[in-house]
Amino acid sequence: MSHLRVAFFAIALAGTVTLTACSSGSDAPSSASGTPDGGKSASSPAPKPITTSVPQAKLTQALLDDGETLPGWSLHGTKRVAKGYSCNTSGTDSAPKGWVRGSQSAYEYKGSTKNMAFVNICLFDTAENAHSAYVAWKGTEKNKQQAPTTSVGEESTLVLNPGLSEDSVYGYSRSGKVDIRVRIDGGNGGDPSGAQAMLTATLKRLQQLEAGNPATITAPDELATARK
Template sequence: MSRARLALLPAVALVGLVALTACSSSGDEPDSASSTQGGDKQVSPPAPKPITKALTQADLTQAVLGDGEGLPGYTVHGTKEVTDGQYCGPAQDDSVPKGWVRGSDASYEYNGSTLNMADVHICLFGTAKDAHNAYLAWKGAEKSMEQPAKPPVGDESTLVINPGGSEDNVYGYSRSGKVVIRVQVDGNTGGDPSGARAMLGATLTRLQQLQDGKPASATVAEEQAAAAK
């Protein structure tokens, strides 16, 4: 065999090795883009739209759920009311929370009965900090009975199951910007907080609609359908 042919053998072997290496790196292992293209993607929840405007009394009253907009079987007991400041804080404290501006509320009968009722309170504060402090005081400190709202409602939200040693009751609390919402469902819950959570979510959506210059139209049924997706 000639020296020229012997000299070519290492070069040919080297070319073959390079080709094999290229095939292995490009064909056997998918790149990062293709590996994630067909997989499940994490979908971030929609960014909260905090209530930052000084909504009027008429706005807050409109945001309160009316007949046919709340939980099935519940209708407004009497009329929607203007909330006094002392009702925007803990039940055992009659003082007006710092920074309170105005509020609105309503109570709801269940199938025409006042034995098992629900209610919602909306309280507007001058600053988000004042609203945050009121939210913490309002929901209390029964940590063992608390669970987060899923999906969350507003900037912070909590559901309290059977507060104060009660039975079959669920309370819900949410803060969005300068507004705090409280929902109470007394009886007919079976310990299921989904109804209270839906009332919180629908009420906040109505406030957001009003802040955007639209009429309040969101309902509990729509909120439940959206949460189930």
């Protein structure tokens, strides 16, 4: 082997080692948002984070309407502006740090409020404050947490039967300065795909609106992917 080929092989090997070290999982802040990536698959494409101060109207438009949510579910009441405390953890009567505004909606299953679903979209002043609220939302029950089949935003988690609940699935996602929470209480049968589909559709709708386009994505559009 010539000296030139030996030198080229050494350089290529060093480059491979460097790339491997750079791509390994760590808790270092993401260069895109300044916060950890929350378990996103290393092979997933980097999502486009929500970086603008999204107006109230677009936050509300991003919420799923009748015919856009999961089969059998319908809007309960109206989509509405959220109070600051609704973007905090349960039992807290104040807005989380950095909260700017939010929107929320509720859904009933087959015309009954026995089973209910809830969606919150919360805008923060910085990605760091959104990350802190996301971490508080998902809680510490590691044994009940699982990653979605496909990453939703920069950080996402599904929690099955949090606390003492039964047949409940909660989904949490952060994209830039926005957190989204989906809670489905009842009607899951232990299947988290519905919560993931609602979470994904809501984020994609918000991204469409932020880009100046109409919100066209629906939860059924995302259900097949969530069930993989």
